[in-house]
Amino acid sequence: xxxxxxxxxxxxxxxxxxxxxxxxxxxxxxxxxxxxxxxxxxxxxxxxxxxxxxxxxxxxxxxxxxxxxxxxxxxxxxxxxxxxxxxxxxxxxxxxxxxxxxxxxxxxxxxxxxxxxxxxxxxxxx
Amino acid sequence: xxxxxxxxxxxxxxxxxxxxxxxxxxxxxxxxxxxxxxxxxxxxxxxxxxxxxxxxxxxxxxxxxxxxxxxxxxxxxxxxxxxxxxxxxxxxxxxxxxxxxxxxxxxxxxxxxxxxxxxxxxxxxxxxxxxxxxxxxxxxxxxxxxxxxxxxxxxxxxxxxxxxx
Numbered sequence: 001x002x003x004x005x006x007x008x009x010x011x012x013x014x015x016x017x018x019x020x021x022x023x024x025x026x027x028x029x030x031x032x033x034x035x036x037x038x039x040x041x042x043x044x045x046x047x048x049x050x051x052x053x054x055x056x057x058x059x060x061x062x063x064x065x066x067x068x069x070x071x072x073x074x075x076x077x078x079x080x081x082x083x084x085x086x087x088x089x090x091x092x093x094x095x096x097x098x099x100x101x102x103x104x105x106x107x108x109x110x111x112x113x114x115x116x117x118x119x120x121x122x123x124x125x126x
Numbered sequence: 127x128x129x130x131x132x133x134x135x136x137x138x139x140x141x142x143x144x145x146x147x148x149x150x151x152x153x154x155x156x157x158x159x160x161x162x163x164x165x166x167x168x169x170x171x172x173x174x175x176x177x178x179x180x181x182x183x184x185x186x187x188x189x190x191x192x193x194x195x196x197x198x199x200x201x202x203x204x205x206x207x208x209x210x211x212x213x214x215x216x217x218x219x220x221x222x223x224x225x226x227x228x229x230x231x232x233x234x235x236x237x238x239x240x241x242x243x244x245x246x247x248x249x250x251x252x253x254x255x256x257x258x259x260x261x262x263x264x265x266x267x268x269x270x271x272x273x274x275x276x277x278x279x280x281x282x283x284x285x286x287x288x289x290x291x
Contacts (some may be wrong), residue, residue, distance in 0.1 A: 003255065005208070008224060008225035008228065009221065010228060011225040011227040014231060015270065018262065022262050022263045025259035025262070026263075029259060085200070092157075099256050101251075101256065103254055105245055105248055106198075108249055108250070110251045112251070113254050
């Protein structure tokens with residue numbers, strides 16, 4: 001039986017080019033990363049909570065049966081508990097850099113860090 | 127087709143077992159949506175052995191049954207969009223004469239991209255798009271791994287499936 005080789009030369013070109021693209025994207029994100037000041041929480045596309053990242057506190061976001069407990073501690077925000085099924089949001093750890101997010105897809109909830117000061121509404125649209 | 131059904135059933139079972147094995151492996155990365163995609167191995171092998179239609183059926187059934195068994199109704203939605211998206215891309219890649227590794231890399235990447243697009247739609251916030259480089263890299267690595275595995279497996283399975291055509 002003749003040996004079948006399913007690997008083509010263009011596979012390696014593909015591998016290298018995608019690896020290269022990943023490298024560029026990572027460099028870009030590292031370059032633009034900076035500490036944020038505000039935590040915004042959006043549910044169903046609406047902002048439901050906006051707090052400063054510099055004040056410690058515990059916030060409970062409730063809508064219908066959805067419940068998420070967000071904790072801000074020492075300039076970092078993390079999801080302490082939630083009653084969703086997969087708990088992906090709780091496992092995502094803490095965030096503090098601009099544009100980093102915690103998402104809870106079953107609850108259509110997204111927590112993200114933004115720059116600027118609290119109630120600086122214009123900075124939301126960037 | 128009649129004779130294929132037994133083999134398709136066998137492949138579907140294999141895919142479900144691999145999904146189960148995968149659910150046992152803990153993931154140490156905190157990025158949501160990253161997984162090994164072992165079941166993709168079956169889809170890749172199926173794509174090279176059977177027709178596109180049969181692969182499509184296997185892929186859809188695998189996602190639905192695995193979702194009911196090990197996931198939630200919600201995870202089915204994401205996996206389904208990712209699976210269909212990646213399958214179409216894989217078929218095109220195969221037509222374009224990419225090898226197994228190329229096909230499975232593209233499959234892995236576009237599975238992640240499909241899921242990300244649905245996620246962006248659900249939370250209606252483009253910000254989770256910042257996960258894209260992580261998802262691309264994970265799709266690349268797992269896709270390569272699956273491709274190498276499929277490349278090693280297929281010459282042996284060819285013997286098994288030879289008389290089906």
